Amino acid sequence: MIEETGFVNIVLQKAKDIVIPDEILSNYLNIEEIKQYKDSNINIQSITVYADKPSKDERNCCEPNSGCC
Numbered sequence: 001m002i003e004e005t006g007f008v009n010i011v012l013q014k015a016k017d018i019v020i021p022d023e024i025l026s027n028y029l030n031i032e033e034i035k036q037y038k039d040s041n042i043n044i045q046s047i048t049v050y051a052d053k054p055s056k057d058e059r060n061c062c063e064p065n066s067g068c069c
Helices: 031-039
Strands: 008-018 044-052
16 A cells, blocks of 8 residues: 555564453454454554655656646
8 A cells, every 4th residue: 555655665664463452342342253353363553664755756747736646
């Protein structure tokens, strides 16, 4: 998604799993759903990404609001 928006030299600098306590999960999921979530490979992560956004000239882009980009 980052590349699709025009960024280049994309580097994932840091990734950290976010652990949600059962007390919070229980506000949204029942006991069986919490168990399924914990048994799955699904997780929530916080990430830090570095990327460069090329200048307009390097992207071969047109002027803002002209309708061509």
